[in-house]
Amino acid sequence: DGLPGRDGPPGLKGVVGPSGPVGPTGPPGRNGGGVTYVRWGRKTCPLISGTTLVYEGIVGGSFWQNTGGGANYICLTTEPAYQPGTGSADANYSPVYGAEYQTHRSGQGAGTLSVLDHNVPCAVCEVSTRSKHLMIPGTYICPHGWTTEYYGWLMAEYKGHKGRTVYTCVDRDPESIDGSSTSTEGVLFYHTEADCTTGLCGPYNGAMELSCVVCTK
Numbered sequence: 001d002g003l004p005g006r007d008g009p010p011g012l013k014g015v016v017g018p019s020g021p022v023g024p025t026g027p028p029g030r031n032g033g034g035v036t037y038v039r040w041g042r043k044t045c046p047l048i049s050g051t052t053l054v055y056e057g058i059v060g061g062s063f064w065q066n067t068g069g070g071a072n073y074i075c076l077t078t079e080p081a082y083q084p085g086t087g088s089a090d091a092n093y094s095p096v097y098g099a100e101y102q103t104h105r106s107g108q109g110a111g112t113l114s115v116l117d118h119n120v121p122c123a124v125c126e127v128s129t130r131s132k133h134l135m136i137p138g139t140y141i142c143p144h145g146w147t148t149e150y151y152g153w154l155m156a157e158y159k160g161h162k163g164r165t166v167y168t169c170v171d172r173d174p175e176s177i178d179g180s181s182t183s184t185e186g187v188l189f190y191h192t193e194a195d196c197t198t199g200l201c202g203p204y205n206g207a208m209e210l211s212c213v214v215c216t217k
Contacts, residue, residue: 033131037214038075039123039150041174046150050129055079058177059099059120061187064161069094072166073187075122097186101174102158117183118176125149130216135169138204142215151213155189163187169212 036054039045045053060076062069076096099120127133130147140151152172157165170189194204204210 034126034128035131035133035216036124036126037133037135037149037216039125039171039214040073040075040155040168041120041152041171042123042150043121043175045123045125048147048149051125051127051149054124054126057122057124059122059187060096061099061165062163063095063097063186064157064163064188067162069163070096071164073099073168075124098177098180098184099187099189100180100184101176102188102190115174115176117181119180119184120170120189121175121177127216132217134215134217135212136215137167137169137212138210140172140211140213142213146215146217149214149216151211154192154210154212156192157188158190161188167192169214 038057040059043056045051055077057075057077059073061073062071074096100117101115101120103116127149134142134146136142137154142148150169150171152170152174154167155170156167157163165187168189191209193209194200194206196204196206200206
């Protein structure tokens, strides 16, 4: 017998066979996003898919006549926990005051006159299914493709007061802290309006309270 011959050239590629059956579904992946926001003026979060309550709170801030202190409203928890070793009152401190609505006129911000001088609640909300958060002043309508979390009134401290606060979106149907109707004048919420002398009027009306909306996507 002679020796084996050399290998021949590769053959043609065969046709692709049929797809196999679909495999089982894998385990859920890690959460890819999420966002939190404060719903000012309410004790609960909106009943919207993916939105849940983190904690209920009470709004606080700096006194309206003070020149120092914080420059923002804060949502204090209703369940405070003091660190071990916390001592007695210190004369050199920055006091935090409760917040009140200052909605004086019957035609000012529909539904808000009834909470005049009442203390302001808040709710911190988590949105697990959306990762972007936006507060839009001047409208109560979210852009196309965004989810409306809540809408309401753009509010801030009074123009003549020493203390300043950030503009804040307070829910259109505000609630109050139970038993808090007595005026204590801490940090305050006033409606806002556009000033026509500075070029805002045209799109805006200087005699109407400004709206706001909180959106997620």
